[in-house]
Amino acid sequence: MSTNIVLNDVSKRIKKETIIDSISCTFEENRIYGLLGRNGAGKTTLMKLMTGQSLPSAGSILIDGETPFDNPAIQSKICFIKESGNFKAAMKVKDVLKIAPAYFPMLDQDAAMEYLNIFNLPLEKKVSQLSKGMTSALGISIGIASRAPLTIFDEPYIGMDAAARQTFYDLLLDDYTTHPRTIILSTHLIDEVSNLFQDIHLINHGRLALTESVEALKEKTYVLRGSKEAIAPLLNEVKLLSESSFIGEYSATVYDPDLVLDALPPSIEKKTLTLQQSMVMLTDGKKEARI
Secondary structure, three states, X not given: OOOOEEEEEEEEEEOOEEEXXXXXXXXXXXXEEEEEOOOOOOHHXXXXXXXXXXXXXXXXXXXXXXXXXXXXXXXXXXEEEOOOOOOOOOOEHHHHHHHHHHHOOOOOHHHHHHHHHHXXXXXXXXXXXXXXXXXXXXXXXXXXXXXXXXXXXXXXOOOOOHHHHHHHHHHHHHHHHHOOOEEEEEOOOHHHHOOOOXXXXXXXXXXXXEEEEHHHHHHHEEEEEEOHHHHHHHHHHOEEEEEEEEOOEEXXXXXXXXXXXXXXXXXXXXXXXXXXXXXXHHHOOOOOOOO
16 A cells, blocks of 8 residues: 655644745655754644644645545554654553554554564553653654554654664665555654655755755765866856865855756866755755765
8 A cells, every 4th residue: 555645835834933834745655755954944843734633724735635634544544653752651562562553554563563572672661661762662663563654753763872773774674675655754863864765855944945866966966176266157057055265175065956067177076965964055055064
C-alpha cells in the first residue's frame, strides 16, 4: 500500500502570526523525504497539518485524494512519531506494543518486538521510567514497525547516542527496502541521514524555499574559488549565497538551479557542499559555509 500527499497553497495562522505561508508541494508515494529547515521554520506545524492534527487556515491537503482531518480511513494510513509525548507515561512498554495495532493497523508486532530487543528496552517498565533515549527508541520501534503508508518522524531520536541513531537509520532503511512507503523525516542532524533522503523540501520562515532531489541539490549548490576577476562575471547567471576573500583568494557560494556553470576554466575550483551546508546557505545566505 502506498500514499501520495498533495499540498495546495496551504497556510496556517495562529492568532495574527503566519506560521505556514502558501506552501504547495507533493510527497510522492514510496519515497523518503527530508523536511528540513531551521528552528521555528514551521516544519512541525506542517507535519501536524498533514497528519490531520490541525486544520489549515487556507488551502488544502489531500492524502490519496481525501482530507486527513477527522478522517478515520486516512488516519489509519498515518504514523506520526514526534520528538516526545507519543505514549501515555503510565503505560508499560509491553502494553504500548499490545495496543499499537489499534492505532496502526498494518503494524508488524514481531518486527516491533525485534526492534525493542535491539534497543534493549525493558518490557515491564513504564514509559515514565524510561530514559529519554529509551523513550525515543520506543517511538522509533513502533514507527518503523507500523508499516504505515505515510510514516513521519519529527526529531525522533532525542537522548539517543550516535550508535543508537545509526541503528535507527539502518533499521529504517532495511524496513523501507522490504516494505516501501512514503517516509518523511524532519531532523537537524542532516549529514547523518543525508544518505537516506531521496528528496527534500526546505522550509524557511514558513515558506517553501526549495524542492529538490538530493542528487540534484548536490550538483546545484557549490563553492567557487579563484580570483575575483575570474569569478565575478559568472555570478550574474546564478544565485549568490555568500562570498568571502582570504589572502587574495575569493570564494563564492552559489545556487545554480539551471546548471549554467557546468564547465569552468581551470583557474576556478568548484567544491560541492554537504546537504547540511546547503541548507544553511539556502536559508541564510549571509553566513559563510564551513567547508
